[in-house]
Amino acid sequence: MINFPASTFTWKSYPWEKHPYYKYMGGFVGNPNQTYHVRFSLESRCTIENLVTGDHTDIFLGAPCRSEYTIAARNLFQVPSSEWRMAFSHEHQIHISNRPSVEAPNGKNTPLKDLKLEYKIEIREFANVIEMTSATSTIEATLAGDFLNVCTTYKDQKDNLQVTIEYPVHVINLNQKDSEFQTCTGPIFLPDLRTWDGNQLGQGFVADAAISSFDWTEFILRREVEAATHERDWLDAVRGRDRYELQDPNNPPPEHPPSRPKPLVFNEIWEFESENVVLKAPNV
Numbered sequence: 001m002i003n004f005p006a007s008t009f010t011w012k013s014y015p016w017e018k019h020p021y022y023k024y025m026g027g028f029v030g031n032p033n034q035t036y037h038v039r040f041s042l043e044s045r046c047t048i049e050n051l052v053t054g055d056h057t058d059i060f061l062g063a064p065c066r067s068e069y070t071i072a073a074r075n076l077f078q079v080p081s082s083e084w085r086m087a088f089s090h091e092h093q094i095h096i097s098n099r100p101s102v103e104a105p106n107g108k109n110t111p112l113k114d115l116k117l118e119y120k121i122e123i124r125e126f127a128n129v130i131e132m133t134s135a136t137s138t139i140e141a142t143l144a145g146d147f148l149n150v151c152t153t154y155k156d157q158k159d160n161l162q163v164t165i166e167y168p169v170h171v172i173n174l175n176q177k178d179s180e181f182q183t184c185t186g187p188i189f190l191p192d193l194r195t196w197d198g199n200q201l202g203q204g205f206v207a208d209a210a211i212s213s214f215d216w217t218e219f220i221l222r223r224e225v226e227a228a229t230h231e232r233d234w235l236d237a238v239r240g241r242d243r244y245e246l247q248d249p250n251n252p253p254p255e256h257p258p259s260r261p262k263p264l265v266f267n268e269i270w271e272f273e274s275e276n277v278v279l280k281a282p283n284v
Contacts (some may be wrong), residue, residue: 001149001279002045004168009062009088010039011119021253023156023245027078029069036070040086044167044188048201051160054244059201060121061092061189062086067243067261075240082261087189087204088112090121097192098224100268114186126281133214133277135179139282142172142181151185151274152209152217154274156193165215167209169278182212190219192271206267211276212242218271224262236260 015033019025040063049056064085067078087094093115095107119275126147132138141148148169155162170185186208196203200211206222227235244257 001126001147001281002042002145002166003126003281004042004044004149006124007042007060008039008122009042009060009119010037010119010122011084012037014116019247021247021251022243023247023257024069024241024243027067027069027243029072029241044165044186045178046189046191046204047164048191048193048196049142049162049164050198051162057089059087059089059189059191059204061187061206062088063177069241069243078241078243079239080236080260083264085206088121091201092200094201096189097172097205098222098262098264099272100223101192101205101221105192105203107149107192109171109200109202122194124205129278129279129281131279135181137183138172139174139176139179141278142174143176145283146280147171147283149279150185150209150211151156151277151279152211152274153221153276154217159193161193161196163193165190165209168280171267180212184208184210187222187267189220190221207270211274213223215273216271217274217276218269220265220266221270222266222270223268224264227263229240230266232260 013036016028016030018032042060043063044061046059046193047056062085064083066086067082069078092111094108094109097107104237133236135276149166150169151164152164153162165188167188169183173182178224187206188209189204191201191204207219210218246252
């Protein structure tokens, strides 16, 4: 049972180099040759297992940031604003798709060694963990204040794959009298198995998960949407620095300016049979 808030991805960047076109590319507002450390906690784990060979790959979803400028004394947030977060295995960064899953996948992974950073992944686990597969024990553990995670497992029979997603329970609803419960929590990383090459995944989706039994799960996937034209006027209005301000206004790169962030909503549903286990650890 993973202690997600205590599990972290930490990187040290290579010395920063001036971008050939933009003043604040990546939100960096420091000086050339500076190096930064970045640490974020983890929010879910997705394990893809080959049912024939037993080989498996773990993919983690990191906590997000709101596209800030770093490290600044004032004007910390970028406006227009977007979300940055990272999905990764022990060897690759995995593309997070913001498109509907019915569209052809266009994402691919990137080896972590190619990202120009030194990194460390630290997974910490709870002790004295107990598995629960009844509503009664889940309700009792919730009211006792125990830490709770859910492990949801489902199979892709076509490719002989098994997916297990572990995530902390941030929200749970209880009906103690009738022994009913329902979790609704996230975010989690949901793999797009169309992009599985036998060793690594190309892309996946950010989603929330809900269960009210131990044999069924529903996921709601995140996607981007186009804002109405009259809404883009305020949505794209720059306040403070502009991350796409040019070093030289007379020397823009091809296809300048880049598109601004699109709003993100949760809309598409995946639902299917699964094996769900609720894990508890004492809150001491």
